[in-house]
Amino acid sequence: MYRTHTCGELRIENSDQNVTLAGWVQKVRNLGAMTFIDIRDRYGITQLVIEEHSSDEVRATAAGLGREYVIQASGKVIPRAAKNPKIPTGEIEVAVDGLKVLNVSQTPPFTIEDNSDGGDELRMKYRFLDLRRNPLKNALILRHRMAHEIRNYLDENSFLEIETPYLIKSTPEGARDFVVPSRMNPGEFYALPQSPQTFKQLLMVAGYDRYFQIVRCFRDEDLRADRQPEFTQIDCEMSFVEREDVLNMFEGLAKRLFKNILGKEFDGNFPRIGWHEAMDKYGSDKPDIRFGMTFNDITEAAQGKGFGVFDSAEYVGAICAEGCAGYTRKQLDELTEFVKRPQVGAKGMVYVRCEADGNYKSSVDKFYGQQDLGKWAAQCGAKAGDLLLILSGPRRKTQTALCELRLEMGNRLGLRSHEKFAPLWVVDFPLLEWDDQTQRFYAMHHPFTSPNPEDIGLFDTDPGKIRANAYDFVVNGVEVGGGSIRIFDAELQAKMFETLGFTHEEAENQFGFLMNAFRFGAPPHGGIAFGFDRWCALFGGADSIRDYIAFPKNNSGRDVMIDSPSNISNAQLEELSLTVKKEEK
Amino acid sequence: MYRTHTCGELRIENSDQNVTLAGWVQKVRNLGAMTFIDIRDRYGITQLVIEEHSSDEVRATAAGLGREYVIQASGKVIPRAAKNPKIPTGEIEVAVDGLKVLNVSQTPPFTIEDNSDGGDELRMKYRFLDLRRNPLKNALILRHRMAHEIRNYLDENSFLEIETPYLIKSTPEGARDFVVPSRMNPGEFYALPQSPQTFKQLLMVAGYDRYFQIVRCFRDEDLRADRQPEFTQIDCEMSFVEREDVLNMFEGLAKRLFKNILGKEFDGNFPRIGWHEAMDKYGSDKPDIRFGMTFNDITEAAQGKGFGVFDSAEYVGAICAEGCAGYTRKQLDELTEFVKRPQVGAKGMVYVRCEADGNYKSSVDKFYGQQDLGKWAAQCGAKAGDLLLILSGPRRKTQTALCELRLEMGNRLGLRSHEKFAPLWVVDFPLLEWDDQTQRFYAMHHPFTSPNPEDIGLFDTDPGKIRANAYDFVVNGVEVGGGSIRIFDAELQAKMFETLGFTHEEAENQFGFLMNAFRFGAPPHGGIAFGFDRWCALFGGADSIRDYIAFPKNNSGRDVMIDSPSNISNAQLEELSLTVKKEEK
Secondary structure (H helix, E strand, O other): OOOOOOOOOOOOOOOOOOEEEEEEEEEEOOOOEEEEEEEOOOEEEEEEEEEOOHHHHHHHHHHHHOOOOOOEEEEEEOOOOOOOOEEEEEEEEEEEEEHHHHHHEOOOOOOOOOOOOOOHHHHHHHHHOOOHHHHHHHHHHHHHHHHHHHHHHHHHHHEEEEEOOEEEEEEOOOOOOEEEOOOOOOEEEEEEOOOOHHHHHHHHOOOOOOEEEEEEHHHOOOOOOOOOEEEEEEEEEEEEEOOOHHHHHHHHHHHHHHHHHHHOOOOOOOEEEEEHHHHHHHHOOOOOOOOOOEEEEEEHHHHHOOEEEEEEEEEEEEEOOOOOOOOOHHHHHHHHHHOOOOOOOOOOEEEEEOOOOOOOEEEEOOOOHHHHHHHHHOOOOOOOOEEEEEEEEOOOHHHHHHHHHHHHHHHHHOOOOOOOOEEEEEEOOOOOOOOEEOOOOEOOOOEEEOOHHHHHHHHHHOOHHHHHHHEEEEEEEEEEEEEEEEEOOOHHHHHHHHOOOOHHHHHHHHHHHHHHHHHOOOOEEEEEEEEEHHHHHHHHHHOOHHHHHOOOOOOOOOOOOOOOHHHHHHHHHHHHOEEEEEOOO | OOOOOOHHHHOOHHOOOOEEEEEEEEEEEOOOOOEEEEEOOEEEEEEEEEEEOOOOHHHHHHHHOOOOEEEEEEEEEEEOOOOOOOOOOOOOEHHHHHHHHEEEEEOOOOOOOOOOOOOOOHHOOOOHHHHOOHHHHHHHHHHHHHHHHHHHHHHOOOOOOOOOOOEEOOOOOOOOOOOOEEEOOOEEEEEOOOOHHHHHHHHHHHEEEEEEEEEEEEEOOOOOOOOOEEEEEEEEEOOOOOOOHHHHHHHHHHHHHHHHHOOOOOOOOOOEEHHHHHHHHHHHOOOOOOOOOOOOOOOOOOOOOHHHHHHHHEEEEEEEEEOOOOHHHHHHHHHHHHHHHHOOOOOEEEEEEEEOOOOOEEOOOOOOOHHHEEEEHHHOOOOOOOEEEEEEHHHHHHHHHHHHHHHHHHHHHOOOOOOOOOEEEEEOEEOEEEEEEEEEEEEEOOEEEEEEHHHHHHHHOOHHHHHEEEEEEEEOOOEEEEEEEEEEOHHHHHHHHHHOOOOHHHHHHHHHHHHOOOOOOOOOOEEEEEOOOOOOHHHHOOOOOOOHHHOOOOOOOEEOOEEEEEEOOHHHHHHEEEHHHHHHH
């Protein structure tokens, strides 16, 4: 062993002990008579001191050190003259009597400090150096602790972690698959799993009534910001359960993590909000309920006064920003610009200032009198000093835009602290979504999602109205997980495929083996999958998942550190019976 | 929730309780007045009883049940008249007053019993049914428990589980890669990792001094029996360590598993045997030391008596089979046939019977007198009643054949019980292996394996003699894990690549990013990887890993259940800029 202690371990109680540390040179300060070296490892930083009377050899070695050199230092622990209360080892230093360079280092292309001077591109290329920085280190430690806690909770609750295969079969449903050519079966391909959905359901058929897996999943999508082609899921499934059983079990998991990882406790159940309510109150199926400012439907009150925009709108919705009546023209213009951005998509914004004297000032005073505006204010629960912000247009589209505006106001008013956590369940999703372009229904979750039992009759009359027996776990406006009770009856499954426009052959071809399995005694079952990268980032207080993944890819799906993907040899292509098509110029 | 208890839970103490169970119909016995149903789930089997006075509805439902139907049964727990001491629930039964069919089942193509009547092929196709059988269920439960125990031990020892990417870069060194075409980078490919070797070393450079991961690995090899294209590794790496540190840490892990999973404790350290000693005593680098019968080199004693076969042999080796002097001619002929099989490859076998009266009878009495044979016997520690078995020829080749003979004798003498475990470390492997065909050295482990420090001078004089700072963990003749101290010095690494016949360009091209990383302060480090599937099978007492993997592939790399690999659509190929070459007839 190269060390007796780590660099984060020594305290005043260790004084007078002879110790050996090993780590990286964080900083060298040569004060002439004395040289101070900060030595760093995963556990912390310890100050080494080399004094005037140290041996020539030690002094010479110290003089040759550079940043990020790997060193081994021996000496006696002594109390520090000038304590550093900012670090746990700040009361001591090590008076060095032996110093060895274990490895040299070129000067890193950026500083290894909490706030590095390196740009994104450079830090991705030298990810192994970026990973030395505290923010990334703490992110990966958090991730480890969360995974461990999750496994303990699930193990205590009789879940078995069962590994499912990575080389599976391509299915056209859902996102695009990554495929893997099979050399032994020329012209045939495996696919990498987008999720272990089918396999976990087969495990339920096999009788493994509580399954989980922390598992990599793959999607060959055009990468938006903060999407990764490979990502990690906490994948879970249970048999002989109804919705409440699943929600309670995983609410327990979430509470355990909140408590043991973040030290936060929650009383009672997490709120449960129906999908329609979520859309009507927050304009989102993943509402951020850290703050109120919910939507008020003032359509009725706003119409019939001659303002064509509102009169012709399907929906007029208002939010009340507390204490913002004093917003300047400039601030209001900014908000109008904000909602008119293509990502938000509103045509314009109407405001009403609820002034201190009880009067209302609005951008539509021409059409609405004080009494009209007072009605709106009352409906929104606004009081003197508040500001109403109003959007109008087609119902869902307007609610979605109003959601963005609400979140923006939340940001401006400091209502969205990373320190605060507001979890909830969103339930009663629509089972199916109609797609105008392809003129067919798509499964909002996936084709095995069970409908709400009392809605089954709607398959024949109004499939769009069927509620799914599905649920999402949402925290702070982030969809952390989602799942459903599954269809376990072969007939109902066939009906579902039919509604999705699958011919019998297509369904058989793609899911035949699962439908076949269901004929041999499938139990009632349901489950959930959590986005583990996302959950870690959320707990770490970060908006991006990237630093919660040790070696992420960039937005073109490249790993710039190892320079992958890359060309392969002709011999490899030959073995796989493949030819790469040249692109036409 | 569909149940109040599992089918393995009820005891005599539960008598008089009203319970609800859910599970599969294992067996129905209709005795006219009474009907008994065995209901099964993951946790066990409980007997349900339907009596004469039960409701018509219950009786009708019971009459319609078939094997593997999924049912829900409610009733009162009562003591059984005829106890069944073979199962934990055998003292009670449930007097059913409510019975519901949750799902029907077709008749399974084979019986769901410990010894099934299904053939391999059929059971693979219906894996979800095969997984209902106890041997497979117990295998997967064992696997879960082992993984959980491993994670707890490593977490307690400050290891962090860090996930490394699955979409990496193809390298020609080692086995064949599975590759993944990149749609976004046409003509370029990712590769699936054969192991996270490079990444775990980068994590050491990044300062994460104790890393592990239970991780899937991929090798596109022609599948021999009991090889899988995807397999699971317990991958570990440590910084600031020497060989002893690594061995102690993972000996601790192994002891923990032996104790907590199998209830077996070991005193003191596991034996450590040098590679040369292992080859000379057991003819194998993964010796089965559950029994002795080690090799005796009788070359000197056997030569110069006119027996040409021995006189011309590089090596004459003998093993002593205790108490086997009475082996018949037929038995000895069988053994001779055994060693002459192409898989073993010996030309013939010589035996010496050490008879009860102190005389020796051998197959080479023509050349050797009693005194000669007595010398051999003495050298082998043979006593009256024992049998010497002798092979001769080129040294290593003969030792390998003698190893097979020793294992065969071990089997015949019942010395290789699955209940007995004999772990050891094999150390001091050769660093390099010479390949006659390609006229170059290959790394016996991998190109980052550090040489034994005192052997570094041999690079320039006799590279074949360099010992590696490497180690294998072997149990009962199975290589469970292996690893090494790594090269962390860029210069030594360059020397290694040179010896392996890599040009500077090739080395840069394939490992450049790693060598580059090593220039920024790589710490001394080393690690180990264990074959998790294999370790599970070993602990489960099985020779094959297949039943320790939930969904294995067959020997052609196919998953016959989901019928994968399979064709993909032309649109998919188009998107990937690939063409499949038609095979020539």
